[in-house]
Amino acid sequence: MDNALVIGGTRFIGRHLVSDLLDNDYDVTIFNRGNHDNPFSDDPRVQHIQGDRTDDEALRTAKLTVEPDAVFDCVAYKPGEVATAVDIFADVDAYVYISSGAAYGVEEVPKREGVTTLCECTDEQATDDSHDSYGPRKAEGDRVVFEAASRGINAMSVRPCIVYGPHDYTERLDYWIDRVLNYDRIVVPGDGTNIWHRAYVEDVASAMRVVAEEGEAGEAYNVGDRRLVTLEEMVDVIADAVGTDVExxxxxxxxxxxxxxxxxxxxLYRDYPHVLSTEKLARLGWESTPVDEAMRRSVESHRESDRDGSEHDPGRDAEERVLSILDTL
Known part of the structure; x- marks a missing residue:
């Protein structure tokens, strides 16, 4: 395979995926609405087709124009979108759908592909845009992929957990980086040992390519850092990357x-541990970036951006009151 079509491709995971594909000698075309700045607009190696992925004719036109070997679907948020895509791209060598660790419907440690039950998805949830229906919609998209594979379509999926790294518009990690950069004492809820598995974005990008090249049709592959860190350990890793000490x-x-x-x-606090097994993906030859290095790159990106995670800020005044209470105990 050497000709890739990326549906999405300009914001976060898709942006890193395009870079990974270029680094591995793919010809790359991105297909999106053009609502966000295109970081590859000046790169002659990346072609751009403007269109809405919910427009079936636009997708068909992109397919006929590019004639891709591999299709990477970064912005399929409803199962109906996946169903349309697998039919339009039924004859490509690989169709890779980004699902989510949120697709799992029960709490197990770890959550394993083909073992841990997926969320159920009602007809109403399948067309809903709310946060509460996100996991069910992703799970139903997985089931569409599995059914397509049963018809001979080379469709597969990847399931990342919480994704972090450069250009993360969600700013979830940026909140914690900002705290470490600006304060000596960091409030961490609970005892600091809670775990919400995270995945470095460049590793998610390489996982998608590896799955396209080496994965099996009808299979899903979890993606996450091979080394898990607790919330407190994450703060410590950030502090090391910053070059400071925090309490x-x-x-x-x-x-x-x-x-x-x-x-x-x-x-990034989660009461019950969310841990994905990544052994299945590793068996394909995929490797993850060491957490220390991934955090160093994330901190560098944070410092070069205007992201501060303020939308996730519980309020430093409230935190100071918490610190005062704890100091009196």
Whole structure:
């Protein structure tokens, strides 16, 4: 395979995917609406076709124009979109759909492909745009991929957990980087040992390519850092990348509540561990970036951007009240 069509391709995962494909000698075309700045607009190696992925004719035109060997679907958020895509691209060598670790419907440690139950998805959820239906929609997209493979279509999916790294418009990690850059004492909810598996974005990009090249039709592959870190360890890794020392201060529900906060007010906190097995993907030859290096690159990107994660900020005044309470105990 050497000719790739990326549906999306300019914001976060898709942007890194395009770079990874170029680094591996693919001819790349991106297909999107053009609503966001195109970081590859001056790169003659990347062609751009403007169109809406919900427009079936536009997708067919892109397919006929590019004649891709591999299609990477970065912006399929509803199962109907996946169903259309697998039919339009039924004869390509690989169709890779970005699903999500949120597709799993039960809490297990770790969550394994083909073992852990997926979310159910009602007809109403399948066409809904809410956050609550995100996991069910992604799970139903997986089932569309599995059914397509049963018809001989070379469709497969990847399931990343929380994705972080350069150009992350969600700014979830940026909140914690900003805290480490600006404060000596960092409030961490609970005892700091909670785990929400994360995946470095460049590794998600390489996983998509590896799955296209080496994966099996009808299979899903989890993507996540091969080394898991707790929330407190994540803060420590950020501090190391920044080159500073911070004091992590644990705050329980009672101390947080006294300042009008709860553990869930802190982004990337999750009460029950969310851990994905990545062994299946690793068997294809995929490797992950060491967490220390991934965080160093993420911190560099943060410093070069205007991202501060402020939309996730529980309020430093409230945190200071929590610190004052804890200092008196």
């Amino acid at each position: 992590v201060v644990h705050a329980g529900e009672r101390e947080l509540a006294a300042s009008g906060l709860s553990p869930d007010d802190f982004i």
